[in-house]
Structure formats: C-alpha cells, structure tokens
Amino acid sequence: FDSAGLDPGKPILFHAGGPGLATAAIQLAKKMGCTVITTVGSNDKIDKAKALGADHVINYREDRFEGVVRKLTKKKGVDVVFEHVGADTFAGSMLSLKRGGRLVTCGSTSGVSTQVNLMQLFQQQLKLLGSFGCRMENMANAMQKMAAGLVAPVIDTEVGFDDIDAALKRMEGRDVFGKIILRVS
Template sequence: MRAAELHGQRHVVVNVVDDVPPPKPDEVKIRIGAVALNHIDVWSWRGMAFAKRELPIILGAEAAGEVVDVGDAVEDLFRGDTVAIYGARTCGTCAPCREGRDNFCEGPQAMYGFHIDGFLRTHVNVPARIAVKAPKGLDVMAAACAPITFGTVEHMLFDNAGLKAGETVLVHAGGSGIGTAAIQLAKAVGATVITTVGTAEKAKKAAALGADHVINYREERVEGRVRKITGRRGVDVVFEHVGPATWEGSIMSLKRGGRLVTCGSTTGVAQSTNLYLLFQQQLRLIGSFGCRMQNMRDVMEKMAKGLVAPTIDTVIRLDEIEKGLARLEARDVFGKIVVAL
C-alpha cells in the first residue's frame, strides 16, 4: 500500500507501507479513490504545534472511495458502494453522537490526517458509522468533496446562520474550495451572493459560478462596496473563514441583526472586535466547526440532483502532494485540488 506520510515540518514522503488488515466487525475497508486537499492539510504539513500526534503520520482529511470489504456486524454497506468518509473518528456513544451532532463529539480529538493517520493512502479501515453512502451515480471525485468542502458550508450557512431565500450573503475568498461551495449552496436556496476575490481572473470565474456581485479586495474597500450594493443596508449573513485580514470589514458589512458565521482563521487567530457595534447593532457571531454526517448526505443529494458541483482546479497524483499543498498555501487555486489514487 502506498501512502503520503508527514515525517517532519514540510517534509512528506510517499512510502510503501503495510497493507491494512481485514476490517473488524463494525468496520469497512475502503479503497480510496480521491482525496480533496484543505487548509487543515496545510496546517498539518506546516507542523502546527497544537496538534498532539506522533510522526510519521499519513496526511489527508477529506476523501471518498469504494467499499471493498465489510465487517461481520455491518448491515447497511456493501462491497462496491461509493462512500464519503467523515473527517473525524468520533466515539459514536456520547450524547452528541447519539443525537446526530457528530462535530460535538465528547470523545478524544481524532481528526484524520491531523491527529491520526489520514486518507492519503490506497486503502483504509474505518468504523462503518462514519462511511456515508453516496447516492447512486455520484462519482468518487464529487463525493470526496462532501465531508469538509460542502459539508462544512452546509452546516455553516443553514444549521448555524439560517440563510434563507431572499437574503444576501457576503462570501469571503470566493475562489477557495469552501468559497466556491458557499456561492453555489447559497444560490441554490435563492440568496443573493456577494463574494470577494484577489484577481480579475478569479472574479470572472466567481461570476460564472453564480455570484451576483464580485469584489476584488485588492482594489476596493470591501465594506464600502457592500454598503453600496445593499443600499447602505448591509448583508444578512457574512461567511467568514479568513480571520484578522477580513474581520473588521466583515463586522462593518453586516446589517442590523445580521449574522456572521466563521469556520476558520487562515490569516491568524487573534483580532479585536468593536463591542459597541456588536451590541448596538444586535449582531450575532457564530462559530462553526466541521459538519454533521447528515450534512454530508444532504450535500451529496444536492450534487446528485445537479444543484451544486465541486469546482475542481487540478487533479494531481499522490507523489505531487507537496506541490499541491504549496499551491493551496499560496492561494494559487480556484476551487479544489484533488489527489486521485
């Protein structure tokens, strides 16, 4: 079995490793078909100090593949099924897990590719409960973008921010993987989408993807343009995942009673907030992490119906993984970089 192992900071080695054994009674064995790269892979590659793990560790947090073997106790998955794999090994027994709030699991942190061995390998055994079956006809490349890229956005926009038809949403970094997903999912429910990008080329692509208004943040003050677009009203929802570089503008872009939902901070982790504006305008700031497995099912159904589709920038080989991570880190991408195995 081939796998991409992180051996040290920014040092990945593609090795031949031991084959995985037959699955345990509650597990399935999956032949990995595609792994979508995310910023969590970049953080792992950089050697983020807060990750408690032992090296080497196999990278890859978002993947899909084909079930090739099934444990004796598994009843709802079969050989040949295409499945997307939830990005964390949850306990399955705590109250949040039993209630379907998988991203609130009270068990030990076990994010694939970050805390424990991930999916950048040809085969893996996982608990059957975290292998989410794809609708018939959905290909493995699309399914690979369900656990993080589309699942995270579905959870942010609808579970947390409650975005509805007729509302206006500001999507930061519309050329990123989750940015391209947010544009599509918001448009699919009838929202007006304003998005930000850093180049003219990305602006054209974001507009083609469905964004109603595109702001080049290198050329315009985002909150000023948002106020003009909305008749000084502001947006109902801000989709944040950038952090300090956009935070103040995000707050200023909200209407009274607006909601800001954030799942990331790629430009840093600390930023001041105007508390007077927060309470005087009755704003709501919502943190969002990962998704529920139901979100994965929902987005794959939307994909199968043709309502949304992953925006694939590049498909690369396993031995090109470091080039892919470097491009993602440099934001030299529109949509997703996917590793085909």
C-alpha cells in the same frame, strides 16, 4: 447553512470565492435564492465565481470589500457573512453586516486572533456563530441541497505525490480556484 438562517433574496457575503468551501457555498446559496456576494484575490477569478452563481464579485486586493458591500446593499449590509479567512477580514466582515446580521466563522487561515468592537456588536445587535462542521442531523438536508443544486465539485488541478510541493505553493499563493486533488495511484 441551516443555522445561519438564510432566506431567499437576502444578501450574503462569502470570502475567498476561489477555494473549495466557498465554491460549494456560492452554489448552495444561489440555489436557495440568496443574492450572493463574494470576494476574490485576483481578477481572473471574477468570471469563474460569477459562473458558479455569484451575483457580485469583489477583488479584495483592489477594493475594500466592506465599502463595496455597503454600496451594493444601499448601506443596509448583508444578512449573513461566512467568514473563514480570519483576522485579515473579520473587522470588515462585521462592518458588512446589517443590523441583526449573523457572522458565521468557520476558519482562520489568516490568523486565529482578532479584536472585536464590542460597541458595534451590541449596538448593531450582531450575532457571532462559530461552526466546526455539520451536525449529523443536518447532513441529509445538506446532501439533498447539494444534489439538487451543485454543478459538481470545482476541481482546480489533480496532482501526484511528486507535485505536492508545487500544489502547496499554489495554495499558499492563493492561486487556486476550487480543490486540488491528490492522486494516490
């Protein structure tokens, strides 16, 4: 979050508001005073994402998220997009950014390769940042923010070893809100 330059009141977009990464990010961004927009893949996740602090929730299977984001921001776009989906949402994420906005990519669940519109990149003065975790010097700050603002990690289900296949199918089907915890004993 620190390198993304989040400011209170500024709009931010998180993709896939149901998995564990986004559920924590929504809470942290809201605690920092951001206007939080997130995408989800089903209507049953909308109220759950709002309960975590999302101001606006877009079902990307029903609406083109980039169009809704542009409407919500009065055609200005968001300051930051946290992009961890990858190829399926990358172009729309860039369209969702305001001039000078930042796209932070930290995952590629829908594919590792995509195309970038270079004219859009330089005309809009966009910044693309890759993130592969947190540097140790940022860890204390992140933990303090989490302790001060997170309700608790969002747990979808707990499963034993016998139920791993079913849990993986739920993940693949994007039928999860929060983390799936594997019980060892």
